[in-house]
Structure formats: C-alpha cells, structure tokens
Amino acid sequence: MWDAELDIVIAGAGGCGLIAALAAAKEGLEVGVFEKTEFILGNTAASAGxxxxxxxxxxKExxxxxxxxxxxxxxxxxxxxxxxxxxxxxxxxESGKLIDWMVDDLNIELSLVKEFKYPGQRNIRMHAPPSRSGLELIKNLKHKVANKENIYLVMKTEVTDLITNGENEIIGVEVTSSDGKQRIKAEKVILATNGFGANKDLVKKYIPEIADALYFGYxxxxxxxxxxxxxxxxxxxxLSGYQGHSAVAESHGILVTWGTIMMGGFMVNxxxxRFGNEPHGYSEFAVEVLKQPNKNGYIIFDQEIFDQLISIEDFKKLAEMKAFKKAESIEDLAEQLSVNKKNLKKTLDQFNDSAIRGSDEFGxxxxxxxxxxxxxxxxxxxxxFHTQGGLKINKHAQVLNENLEVIKNLYAGGGAAVGVSGDHSYGYMSGNGLLAALGFGKIAGDHAAESIINERMKN
Ligand SMILES: Cc1cc2nc3c(=O)[nH]c(=O)nc-3n(C[C@H](O)[C@H](O)[C@H](O)COP(=O)(O)OP(=O)(O)OC[C@H]3O[C@@H](n4cnc5c(N)ncnc54)[C@H](O)[C@@H]3O)c2cc1C
Structure with a gap:
C-alpha cells in the first residue's frame, strides 16, 4: 500500500538534491524533494559557492x-x-556542461573567480555567484525549484528507509514527519543527504584524526x-576521506578565506x-593546527592582501565585525593576538627572506x-567541514552493491556518495565538494529522468 506516488524521489534539499531535481524535472516528470529540516540550507549554504x-x-571568454x-x-x-x-x-x-547549463538555462549568475588560484589548480577554474557565497547559490536554486510546477519540495520530512521489491530493486521510500510514516512509490530514488560529519560516532570510527576538531557543517x-x-x-x-579546514574564526563562526595564505600570508602558532607549508592545502593543514598549543593558529597578512579580499562576502563580514587585528608594527600585532612577540617578529623576517628566495624550510x-x-x-x-566518502557509485551516479553491480533505481551524489578526494585529508582539492554535489546531482537527475522516459517509450 502506497500513500503517494511520484516519478522520482530525492532525499535532501542541498545543492545536490536541488540540482538533481532541476535536471530530472523533464517532460513533466513528477519529482519530490524531501528535506529533513525546516530550512533549505545544508552545507551548500555554508560554502563559499x-x-x-x-x-x-x-x-573561454x-x-x-x-x-x-x-x-x-x-x-x-x-x-x-x-x-x-x-x-x-x-x-x-560534466563540470563545464553543468556551469553552462546553470548560467544559460537556469539563468543563475555565476562568474569566474579570477582573484587567485586555489592550491593545485593549474588554471583559473572556480565559478561562483557574485557574492562568493553558497547562501546565494542555494537561494537561487531554491527559487528555480519553486518555479517548477512538477517539483514538490516537502520540508520537515526525513527519508528514513528505502523500499525494495523481492529482487532488491528500489521501488520507493519511507518518509517520516510529524504526521508519522508514509510510503512513497517512486521509479527512481536519488540520495542527496550529504555525509556523516555531524555523526560523532561515525567520525570517530572512520576519521579519528579529525574527531577532536570543530564540526563546521550542517x-x-x-x-x-x-x-x-x-x-x-x-x-x-x-570513508576516511574528508575536507578539513584550517581557518575558522571560531568566535565569529565564519570561515577565513585561504586567499589570505595564497595571496602571501602565513600561519603561526x-x-x-610557523609549523608547515600552508599553501599545500588547507584541508590537511587542519590536522597540523590541531597539534599546536591551544589547538589554534594565527594567520598573518597585510594591507595589500586585505584590500584584494574585501570583495569576498565572509571576509567583509569579519572585517565589519572587527575580527581582524590590525597594527603598523608586527610587535603591536603580536600583542593584540596574544602571540609571542619576539618569535613573531623573527618569523616575519624569516618569512620575508624566504619570499625573496622563493623557498623555505617547510618546502x-x-x-x-x-x-x-x-x-x-x-x-x-x-x-x-564534510566527509568525502560514501556510497560507491558508477559514472552515471548509480549506487553499486557489494558485487559492484548497479542497485536498480538508486542514485547518489554529493556527500552521500564517494567523492573524488581519495582516502585522506590531503586528497581534498578546493571545490571537490560542490563539484561532486552539483556534478553528480546533474548526472543523477539526467540519468534517472532519461531512463524513465526511455523505459516508457519501450513499453
Ligand atoms: C563552511 C564550508 C565551506 C565550504 N566551501 C566550499 C566551496 O567553496 N566549494 C566547494 O566545492 N565545497 C565547499 N564546501 C563543501 C560543500 O559545501 C559540500 O560538499 C556540498 O555542499 C555538499 O552538498 P550536498 O547537497 O551533498 O549536501 P548539503 O548541502 O549539506 O545538503 C544535504 C541536505 O540533506 C538533508 N538531509 C540529511 N539527511 C536527510 C534525510 N534522511 N532525509 C531528508 N533530508 C536529509 C540535510 O538537512 C541537507 O539539507 C564547504 C563546506 C563547508 C561546511
């Protein structure tokens, strides 16, 4: 007995779920997006977009x-x-097609982030909303979804189980809300519920090295x-892959852009x-920061860097909140930060010498x-920030079983699925999170819809 029937059910209304819905809502197919919380926020909203x-x-332009x-x-x-x-x-x-589709078909404003290149990216390839904020991105996606008559967004309703037939093929989901449990029939199901960052037990089990750090996701x-x-x-x-970050302004609850480092700053304890090669990657550097006294770091940069970063929304917010200490002398800055004055002066001199030489003792x-x-x-x-491991999928975002065969009618993307960051924190390249969320969301949505359309044409 079913309580409702849809063509495609999507669990989770983050970046992955909403992109999947927009891609899947072809030819009048009825798509239901079930969101556990009362907000459309998720990690996508917390991201820099x-x-x-x-x-x-x-x-190319x-x-x-x-x-x-x-x-x-x-x-x-x-x-x-x-x-x-x-x-x-x-x-x-998929990535290039995704961006062109978002700009040309969905009319979402994105621009190329030309301010700086992220670690390991040989070209300028980050695309973001004008405010460089995930909140703007998710608001735009929500707006597009709201305008589609064949997408139903159901809030405060958790997808709690997958329903199968006798052959382990997915034929629907069980959802739970304040009205109790309901069984929703669906031809395809896309899991877009992100990873397990908020589940302390799973983090301890799979990624013990980061279990003591702050969780900065949804x-x-x-x-x-x-x-x-x-x-x-x-x-x-x-499952041991994750994105860490070394630079959360904890008392303000806001991320400090790694642009401070990439544009020439450094970090001390x-x-x-200093205690490492900062530009190597903010994700793996998080574990190094955890090893320092008081488990904190202090980013040092200058006016020129400040002026170039002030267009970034979060950075601007921090500046407005007076989160940055500012001084004409490095000794004065050390005092304001309560960092060892003599050492910071020495570190700055050494850092500037290294900058002229183009290398230092940390590589x-x-x-x-x-x-x-x-x-x-x-x-x-x-x-x-978020975990990068999850359900094993193929290139169509179809979930695979223990024998690496497709579980019929089941897809996953974003943090719910395995990403492209490998098994360690060093594997996270900036942007891998949204790339896997939006990219696999689009792949899953397209494939699920096209499969239904093709199957119907055959019958
Ligand atoms: C502070 C921060 C900054 C980041 N910056 C970037 C960046 O600039 N670029 C980048 O590529 N990545 C970034 N990331 C990572 C990126 O945000 C995530 O990888 C991406 O947003 C994941 O998208 P998602 O759709 O999988 O998950 P989310 O956006 O988190 O959405 C998942 C949704 O599923 C819902 N949900 C969970 N369980 C259920 C259930 N059982 N039933 C129904 N709903 C459920 C949740 O409530 C949530 O709304 C950042 C992450 C953080 C935390």
Missing part, C-alpha cells in the same frame, strides 16, 4: 582554455591517484545515506612560530609577495 569546472564558456583531462589530472595529483579515475574524469567532463548530515544504503547491500568507499614555494605594514592577524581554529 566556488564550483570548479573545465572548458566553460566563462573560461577570459581566454582560459583547458581540457577536462587536465582538471581530472590536477584532482588526482592532489589525492595521490586514490580517487576512481573513471569517476573523476566523468565528473570533470547538523542534519548524520550519514543517513550510508545507513539506508547498507540495508540494501550498497558498497561504501573512501601561539608561540609565534613552501608559493610566496606571492613580501609582507609590509599595515599588518593584519586573526586567530583561527581547525574544523571538519
């Missing part, structure tokens, strides 16, 4: 020509070739896709000493500049 993509119209293969290679160099090569390439091949992301998937014998992959080679007064500094904490 930066979506990496190759071979986009926006890149800026004179940047790169292939999807180059993008895939950058991603795999970063993750030491731990991610599935076919999946990584499929996602990169509280509803408790690993539901994994729990439901396991019940239908889904295969899991890369409470003793005023850093990216020195955009020498730092000059006025100096800025901010105390930051390391955090777990």
């Amino acid at each position: 930066m979506i990496p993509a190759a071979d986009t119209k926006l890149q 800026a004179g940047i020509y790169e292939s999807e293969e180059e993008m895939a290679e950058d991603i795999q160099i970063k993750n030491h070739y731990e991610s599935d090569t076919e999946l990584t390439l499929a996602l990169c091949k 509280e509803a992301n408790t690993g539901d896709a994994i729990k439901m998937g396991l019940k239908v014998n889904a295969s899991l992959a890369s 409470l003793n005023g000493n 850093r080679k990216d020195f955009a500049k020498v730092l000059k007064p006025t100096y800025y500094g901010i105390k930051v904490a390391p955090a777990l």
Whole structure:
C-alpha cells in the first residue's frame, strides 16, 4: 500500500538534491524533494559557492582554455591517484556542461573567480555567484525549484528507509514527519543527504584524526545515506576521506578565506612560530593546527592582501565585525593576538627572506609577495567541514552493491556518495565538494529522468 506516488524521489534539499531535481524535472516528470529540516540550507549554504569546472564558456571568454583531462589530472595529483579515475574524469567532463547549463538555462549568475588560484589548480577554474557565497547559490536554486510546477519540495520530512521489491530493486521510500510514516512509490530514488560529519560516532570510527576538531557543517548530515544504503547491500568507499579546514574564526563562526595564505600570508602558532607549508592545502593543514598549543593558529597578512579580499562576502563580514587585528608594527600585532612577540617578529623576517628566495624550510614555494605594514592577524581554529566518502557509485551516479553491480533505481551524489578526494585529508582539492554535489546531482537527475522516459517509450 502506497500513500503517494511520484516519478522520482530525492532525499535532501542541498545543492545536490536541488540540482538533481532541476535536471530530472523533464517532460513533466513528477519529482519530490524531501528535506529533513525546516530550512533549505545544508552545507551548500555554508560554502563559499566556488564550483570548479573545465572548458566553460566563462573560461573561454577570459581566454582560459583547458581540457577536462587536465582538471581530472590536477584532482588526482592532489589525492595521490586514490580517487576512481573513471569517476573523476566523468565528473570533470560534466563540470563545464553543468556551469553552462546553470548560467544559460537556469539563468543563475555565476562568474569566474579570477582573484587567485586555489592550491593545485593549474588554471583559473572556480565559478561562483557574485557574492562568493553558497547562501546565494542555494537561494537561487531554491527559487528555480519553486518555479517548477512538477517539483514538490516537502520540508520537515526525513527519508528514513528505502523500499525494495523481492529482487532488491528500489521501488520507493519511507518518509517520516510529524504526521508519522508514509510510503512513497517512486521509479527512481536519488540520495542527496550529504555525509556523516555531524555523526560523532561515525567520525570517530572512520576519521579519528579529525574527531577532536570543530564540526563546521550542517547538523542534519548524520550519514543517513550510508545507513539506508547498507540495508540494501550498497558498497561504501573512501570513508576516511574528508575536507578539513584550517581557518575558522571560531568566535565569529565564519570561515577565513585561504586567499589570505595564497595571496602571501602565513600561519603561526601561539608561540609565534610557523609549523608547515600552508599553501599545500588547507584541508590537511587542519590536522597540523590541531597539534599546536591551544589547538589554534594565527594567520598573518597585510594591507595589500586585505584590500584584494574585501570583495569576498565572509571576509567583509569579519572585517565589519572587527575580527581582524590590525597594527603598523608586527610587535603591536603580536600583542593584540596574544602571540609571542619576539618569535613573531623573527618569523616575519624569516618569512620575508624566504619570499625573496622563493623557498623555505617547510618546502613552501608559493610566496606571492613580501609582507609590509599595515599588518593584519586573526586567530583561527581547525574544523571538519564534510566527509568525502560514501556510497560507491558508477559514472552515471548509480549506487553499486557489494558485487559492484548497479542497485536498480538508486542514485547518489554529493556527500552521500564517494567523492573524488581519495582516502585522506590531503586528497581534498578546493571545490571537490560542490563539484561532486552539483556534478553528480546533474548526472543523477539526467540519468534517472532519461531512463524513465526511455523505459516508457519501450513499453
Ligand atoms: C563552511 C564550508 C565551506 C565550504 N566551501 C566550499 C566551496 O567553496 N566549494 C566547494 O566545492 N565545497 C565547499 N564546501 C563543501 C560543500 O559545501 C559540500 O560538499 C556540498 O555542499 C555538499 O552538498 P550536498 O547537497 O551533498 O549536501 P548539503 O548541502 O549539506 O545538503 C544535504 C541536505 O540533506 C538533508 N538531509 C540529511 N539527511 C536527510 C534525510 N534522511 N532525509 C531528508 N533530508 C536529509 C540535510 O538537512 C541537507 O539539507 C564547504 C563546506 C563547508 C561546511
């Protein structure tokens, strides 16, 4: 007995779920998006909205020509070739089409982020809303979904189980709301419930190295896709992969852009000493910050960097909240930050010498500049942003079982599925999160809808 019937059910109304819905709502197919919480926020809203993509119209307009293969290679160099090569390439091949579709068909305003290149990306390839904020991105997606008559957005309703027939094929879902449980029949189901960052037990089990850090993602992301998937014998992959971040302004609850580092800043500990090669990657650097006294770091940068970053929404917010300490002398800055004064002065002098030389004892080679007064500094904490492992999928975002066969009618994307970051924190390249969320969301939505249309044409 069914309580309702839809063509496609999507669990989770984050970036992955909403993109999947917009892609799937073809030829009048009825798509239901069930969201556990009362808000459309999720990690997508918390993100900086930066979506990496190759071979986009926006890149070409800026004179940047790169292939999807180059993008895939950058991603795999970063993750030491731990991610599935076919999946990584499929996602990169989708990326350019995704951005062009969002701009041309969905009329979502995106622009190329030309301010700086993220670690490991050989070309400028980040695309983001004007405010560089995920909140703007998700608001736009929500608005597009609201305008589609054949997409039903159902809030405060959790997808709690997958319903199968005798052959382990998915034929619907069970949802739970304040009205109790309901059984929804569906031809295809897409899991877009993100990862397990908010589930302390699972984080301790799969990623103990980051379990003590602050969790800076959405509280509803408790690993539901994994729990439901396991019940239908889904295969899991890369559960120890995650995105960490080294720079959350904890008392303000806002991320400090890594642009502060990439444009020439550095990080010290409470003793005023540097402790690693910062530009190598903010994700893996989080574990290094956790090892420092008081488990905090302090980013040091200067006026020139400040002026270039002020257009970024979160950075501007921090500046307005006076979160950055500011001083004409490095000693004065150290005092304001309560960092060892003598050491910070020595560290700055050494850093500037290294910048002129182009290398240092930590292997850093990216020195955009020498730092000059006025100096800025901010105390930051390391955090777990989101997990990168999940349900094993193929290049069509179809979930695979333990024998690596397709579980019929089941798809996953974003944090619910395995991403392209491999098995370690060092594998996360900036943008991998939204790339996997929006890219696999689009692939899943397209494939689910087209399969239904093709199956109906055959019958
Ligand atoms: C602070 C921060 C900054 C980031 N910046 C970037 C960036 O600039 N670029 C980038 O690529 N990535 C970034 N990321 C990562 C990126 O945000 C995520 O990888 C991406 O948003 C994941 O999208 P999603 O749709 O899978 O999950 P989400 O956007 O989190 O959506 C999942 C949704 O599913 C809902 N849900 C969960 N369980 C259920 C259930 N059982 N039933 C129904 N609904 C359910 C949740 O409530 C939520 O609304 C950042 C992450 C954080 C935390």
